[in-house]
Amino acid sequence: MHQLGDLEVVDGLKLPARERQVLRPGELVRGRDGFTRRLPRWFYRVPSWEVALEVSLAPHFKLWEFLDVDVREHELLRVHGPRYVPLAVTLLAAALEAFRREVNTYVHISANGGYRSPAHGLSGHASVHCWGVAANLYRVGDDLLDDVKNISRYSDLAREVFPAFQVLPFGSGVGETDDHLHLDVGYAVVTPHGMGDEEADKNAGPLPGGGAEARRGRKGGA
Numbered sequence: 001m002h003q004l005g006d007l008e009v010v011d012g013l014k015l016p017a018r019e020r021q022v023l024r025p026g027e028l029v030r031g032r033d034g035f036t037r038r039l040p041r042w043f044y045r046v047p048s049w050e051v052a053l054e055v056s057l058a059p060h061f062k063l064w065e066f067l068d069v070d071v072r073e074h075e076l077l078r079v080h081g082p083r084y085v086p087l088a089v090t091l092l093a094a095a096l097e098a099f100r101r102e103v104n105t106y107v108h109i110s111a112n113g114g115y116r117s118p119a120h121g122l123s124g125h126a127s128v129h130c131w132g133v134a135a136n137l138y139r140v141g142d143d144l145l146d147d148v149k150n151i152s153r154y155s156d157l158a159r160e161v162f163p164a165f166q167v168l169p170f171g172s173g174v175g176e177t178d179d180h181l182h183l184d185v186g187y188a189v190v191t192p193h194g195m196g197d198e199e200a201d202k203n204a205g206p207l208p209g210g211g212a213e214a215r216r217g218r219k220g221g222a
């Protein structure tokens with residue numbers, strides 16, 4: 001049985017050119033709000049769909065639920081494998097798990113409603129789905145999220161258990177949804193321990209704290 005810890009963490013900047021063209025690690029993109037954002041650089045490498053089916057991100061969420069895409073995703077990530085997903089998907093799964101426990105029933109993520117690569121047909125502007133931190137829910141238990149009543153109700157519930165959830169309001173305009181509930185945790189990026197994220201800077205020094213005196217009376221120093 002494969003687990004999250006079995007997955008290789010890869011530096012997107014060191015992937016082969018074909019993968020980099022699809023994933024665009026560390027590249028800058030402009031959002032609809034006019035702000036420029038840097039796409040994620042660090043990914044879990046998912047060697048096969050079978051592994052995605054087995055790996056749990058949270059007690060009630062498997063990795064495949066965030067990777068389920070149709071022909072709108074680039075064929076490199078659908079057909080040829082392996083797949084890649086930004087590390088921050090684990091934060092989303094933890095937040096969704098809190099929601100799942102509150103509703104105490106099945107929470108269904110739409111196809112194309114989890115991680116989408118920058119090459120995905122629905123990836124416009126700086127879609128937060130390209131960060132792996134957004135989920136479109138189409139159903140909770142027996143309730144379809146396709147009307148103002150259910151979308152508003154579950155949106156309120158989600159923010160009760162995870163107040164930092166960003167939600168899109170009901171509607172048919174830009175930045176609104178009428179056939180699913182969009183939840184995201186903001187443009188979060190996870191940088192793994194033991195891997196550098198920035199170029200060396202001779203002006204950058206360590207923080208001054210953590211000396212023996214400050215640590216006195218404390219156990220551990222992490």
Ligand SMILES: [Zn+2]
Nearest residue numbers: 134135136182
């Ligand atoms: Zn969405």
